Amino acid sequence: MKMRIALLAALLAVVFYCGCSRKDKDKIYPPDLFITYDCKYDNPANIDPELIEVADANNEFACDLYGQLKATGGNLFFSPASISTALSMTYAGAVGDTATEMRNTLRFTLPDEELHINTAKLVEILVTDRSKTQLAIANALWGQQGYSFVQAFLDLLAEHYEAPLNEVDFISAAEAARQTINTWVEDQTNGKIVDLLPPGSIDALTRLVLTNAIYFKSDWKEKFDPADTTQDTFNTSSTTSVTADMMHMDLLEDQKKVNFFSDGAVSVLELPYVKDVFSMFIFLPSDADGLPALESSLTYANITSWIDSMSKCKLAEIALPKFEFTSEFNLNSVLSALGMPTAFDEGLADFSGINGGIEQLYISDVVHKAWVKVNEEGTEAAAATGVIIGTTSMPPSFIVDHPFVFIIRHNASGTILFMGRVEDPTQ
Missing domain, CATH: 2.30.39.10 (Alpha-1-antitrypsin, domain 1)
Known part of the structure; x- marks a missing residue:
């Protein structure tokens, strides 16, 4: 039977201020x-070169994502750092062609072990080098209770992403699990991201949900x-x-x-x-x-x-x-177009690094929601x-x-x- 991984990236953006007068507004100066x-x-x-390499990969991926999302029309806002982190956690359990496609799409260049180590170091710098800025980045795993996950996968995510495994019951209580995850996301984003997981996104076939939340606020x-x-x-x-x-x-x-x-x-x-x-x-x-x-x-x-x-x-x-708006995306087709369709194919995806191959796992959804506010x-x-x-x-x-x-x-x-x-x- 083919089981699902639901990958969720939650984010909150920051309040922005700036202002100026409009004297002679019709004049454009060279x-x-x-x-x-x-x-x-x-x-x-004093950033190490390996950390810059991780940042550069994230930024290349950010522009790739923008190139796909710009077609949506209207205002647009997303966190490439949040999406990349959630996908990086998922990549840790990918094998074969699935892993190769994800690695290329995410623009990863470092060997896997160095990638995860330096991603953790970069996040540490971001959340500590913040002065009076509020920046919080949190990760979590939500797995079916009693399910047999590969311990090395759980250990890697706990060590480098500080993503503990939270056991929930998708099989018997999918709606309760959805509400639990949404509450966690809401708490981590200071109440700005509500109902990240829409009704019906979690069901009895779900085995694992990976979440990343980022909150930023600064004067x-x-x-x-x-x-x-x-x-x-x-x-x-x-x-x-x-x-x-x-x-x-x-x-x-x-x-x-x-x-x-x-x-x-x-x-x-x-x-x-x-x-x-x-x-x-x-x-x-x-x-x-x-x-x-x-x-x-x-x-x-x-x-x-x-x-x-x-x-x-x-x-x-x-x-x-001044502005304030919310953007919400299902990124399945976007990520497939960028080069990782196998991860979403229930017949071809290989995430045996997560469960040892005891049953077929594939990504059912990558959901991203972002809120932004700018004022004085x-x-x-x-x-x-x-x-x-x-x-x-x-x-x-x-x-x-x-x-x-x-x-x-x-x-x-x-x-x-x-x-x-x-x-x-x-x-």
């Missing part, structure tokens, strides 16, 4: 007008003043618009400098969180209809190049919409679009008044925790 200062990222955490290094938030036009396209709450930050008065880059097609702004451990990066196309072109160029190599090319600049102001004080997700500047005698402005892409990342390792886009901040 890059050579920016006043720039040398700015290079250092490596305060901006420079908060936006709520008194400066105004109702402004956000152009969802060149022909349609909505009225959104736009946060504003005047940078001229205090002569503040920000990390910025523009090549004429895309402008990138860094909004750091407290202590500069984490940052949000906003990728804004040059015009309201420029999102598809930006998304087509959204490779990890390009993201890295844009961020490496950033320099300290004087801007007149920043304007960013901090972040749980955000993105930006539009470069509009004042006069030629003053520094430019960064006005996010059309669709944009954003990421939230750990600066020392470069790990992308969250990734998304905003097409309509009012939705």
Whole structure:
């Protein structure tokens, strides 16, 4: 009989703040007008090369995922770090072609033992190198009570992922098991991810559920003043618009400098969180209809190049919409399209590393749900679009008044925790 593994990735994103005024908003200034200062990222955490290799694999996978999910339309938000971690735990029990496909899809390059060891080390750095930021990452296994799991599999996940085995009764009490797992997810995400497992997703054939939950909340290094938030036009396209709450930050008065880059097609702004451990990066196309072109160029190599090319600049102001939304996905078809269809094939999947081959196991579902909120004080997700500047005698402005892409990342390792886009901040 063919039994199921349900793989679940739960995530919560962070609250984002930023603001700016909209003087001379219709003027667009070329890059050579920016006043720039040398700015290079250092490596305060002294990250080992193996950890960077794990982070790079996660980030390559993040961009691959975005390339598939962008077709869903509307606002988009997900945690590649959460999804990659949950799949990495599952990979630990995969064998043969199933393992090979998963390894290639997840962009893993390290040998298996080093992969799991360094994934654990990277997570430890992320959750400890956080200053005043709230970052919690939790993993758990939910297995059929009395089932014969391979002890080496359980030991690996307990040691490197701190994922204990919780016994539940899928066979006789599937609904109770579903509610237990959903409650755990809700608790780990501070109540932001509710009912991750929908009714019917767990049944008597389920044998194992793997969960990962991530919660991030941080204040901006420079908060936006709520008194400066105004109702402004956000152009969802060149022909349609909505009225959104736009946060504003005047940078001229205090002569503040920000990390910025523009090549004429895309402008990138860094909004750091407290202590500069984490940052949000906003990728804004040059015009309201420029999102598809930006998304087509959204490779990890390009993201890295844009961020490496950033320099300290004087801007007149920043304007960013407030937003809050939830994204929810079943990733079966997405992951199959990225190169791991065998894991979902009940006749071909090989997860004998989990149960010793006593019965056929396959992944029935990979479920991911993410919530994001951005306001004047901090972040749980955000993105930006539009470069509009004042006069030629003053520094430019960064006005996010059309669709944009954003990421939230750990600066020392470069790990992308969250990734998304905003097409309509009012939705």
